[in-house]
Amino acid sequence: MPCFAQVGNRGAGLTRLDVFIDRMVSQRVCLDYAIQATADMPGPVYELGLGNGRTYHHLRSYVSARDIYVFERAVASHPDSTPPKEMTILGDVRETLPTTLQRFGATARLIHADLGGHNLSRNDAFARVISPLIEPMLALGGLMVSSDGMYFDALTELALPPGAVPGRCFMYRRDRWQLRWLTSIRSDSYGCASPEMRRVRAAGAGVKQQI
Numbered sequence: 454m455p456c457f458a459q460v461g462n463r464g465a466g467l468t469r470l471d472v473f474i475d476r477m478v479s480q481r482v483c484l485d486y487a488i489q490a491t492a493d494m495p496g497p498v499y500e501l502g503l504g505n506g507r508t509y510h511h512l513r514s515y516v517s518a519r520d521i522y523v524f525e526r527a528v529a530s531h532p533d534s535t536p537p538k539e540m541t542i543l544g545d546v547r548e549t550l551p552t553t554l555q556r557f558g559a560t561a562r563l564i565h566a567d568l569g570g571h572n573l574s575r576n577d578a579f580a581r582v583i584s585p586l587i588e589p590m591l592a593l594g595g596l597m598v599s600s601d602g603m604y605f606d607a608l609t610e611l612a613l614p615p616g617a618v619p620g621r622c623f624m625y626r627r628d629r630w631q632l633r634w635l636t637s638i639r640s641d642s643y644g645c646a647s648p649e650m651r652r653v654r655a656a657g658a659g660v661k662q663q664i
């Protein structure tokens with residue numbers, strides 16, 4: 454049995470329960486911060502990894518479900534936290550992220566990724582694979598919240614808001630464009646973009662002018 458003195462200073466080390474709680478608390482604090490900071494931005498929100506749907510349920514309490522696209526390879530969420538079919542992008546994110554980038558361009562105002570499992574080195578390897586797929590999807594000023602550290606070229610890693618535990622969640626923001634993406638963003642801005650993408654882009658005209 455842990456004594457109170459041990460529990461007060463977390464004893465000899467963190468238990469799995471401590472780590473889990475820190476992760477959940479940090480996830481909520483970072484999501485709340487990111488939801489508020491991007492509330493006035495146009496563009497969609499991406500939830501990468503539906504799982505049970507807890508974080509989707511949280512997002513949906515503050516953001517219209519019509520704005521949240523959920524990426525998942527196999528939906529098995531709580532019935533209360535299951536996104537509508539038309540907002541679910543089924544499949545492996547290594548395939549669905551690039552096709553969604555073609556569909557919507559660099560318009561996402563908030564991307565939340567919680568794709569990992571218990572194997573930390575596997576999570577880290579996967580974060581390396583998907584970082585370059587996620588990075589071009591974020592709009593200028595958009596935020597990315599992740600349970601794993603990501604490997605971005607041009608996004609700024611942010612200090613976590615008060616209450617979040619460093620290392621248990623990560624936050625990034627697009628403060629500038631990367632030169633190599635400008636050509637592709639501009640070349641399909643008009644004409645060949647889908648109606649949805651044109652709608653999002655029209656809403657984000659102010660952002661586009663900053664490019």
Ligand SMILES: C[S@@+](CC[C@H](N)C(=O)[O-])C[C@H]1O[C@@H](n2cnc3c(N)ncnc32)[C@H](O)[C@@H]1O
Nearest residue numbers: 502503504505506507508525526545546567568
């Ligand atoms: C930790 S759970 C997400 C938990 C969720 N945030 C919640 O609050 O309930 C991770 C989810 O990511 C999904 N996932 C993992 N790798 C994926 C991939 N390559 N493509 C699509 N989905 C993936 C898994 O199927 C799983 O449902």
